Amino acid sequence: MPAQQILPSLPSTLESVYCNFCPGYCCYRLKGSTLLLDATDINRLARHFNITDGEVRNRYIEGKNTFKTREDGSCILLSNERMCKRCSVHLARPAQCRLFPYDLPCPYLRSDALLTQIQPRVERAVLQKIA
Numbered sequence: 294m295p296a297q298q299i300l301p302s303l304p305s306t307l308e309s310v311y312c313n314f315c316p317g318y319c320c321y322r323l324k325g326s327t328l329l330l331d332a333t334d335i336n337r338l339a340r341h342f343n344i345t346d347g348e349v350r351n352r353y354i355e356g357k358n359t360f361k362t363r364e365d366g367s368c369i370l371l372s373n374e375r376m377c378k379r380c381s382v383h384l385a386r387p388a389q390c391r392l393f394p395y396d397l398p399c400p401y402l403r404s405d406a407l408l409t410q411i412q413p414r415v416e417r418a419v420l421q422k423i424a
């Protein structure tokens with residue numbers, strides 16, 4: 294079913310409820326997109342893990358300012374354990390993750406093109422988990 298038929302005209306305030314049930318499409322890196330982290334984000338994670346900022350950079354950051362990803366493009370901190378609260382650092386997640394989708398309707402739930410790209414990765418991740 295096309296994404297637009299699933300969510301015809303849901304207000305963005307209500308749509309945020311979907312995050313609790315969503316497999317985290319926005320946590321899969323698409324070509325050309327980058328999740329940007331700043332020093333505050335990195336320090337928040339350091340305090341969360343009780344390690345230094347440098348250790349956060351070594352373990353989780355690639356380049357200067359984004360998370361490492363797995364082969365399927367998922368954020369290294371995305372958990373396969375639960376369908377809700379899938380971010381393993383939810384309380385310490387970066388600002389960009391907190392703000393997305395910026396009080397707008399979630400683009401992933403409304404775009405067949407985005408879902409077509411990401412859904413197979415999500416399904417592979419789930420299958421790997423239950424295999």
Ligand code: SF4
Pocket residue numbers: 311312313315316317318319320393394399400401402
């Ligand atoms: S912002 Fe969209 S893609 Fe991300 S968890 Fe919420 S509903 Fe899913």
Ligand code: SF4
Pocket residue numbers: 317319320328360368369370371372379380381382383386387390
């Ligand atoms: S930090 Fe959490 S919310 Fe942000 S991309 Fe990674 S798994 Fe998703």
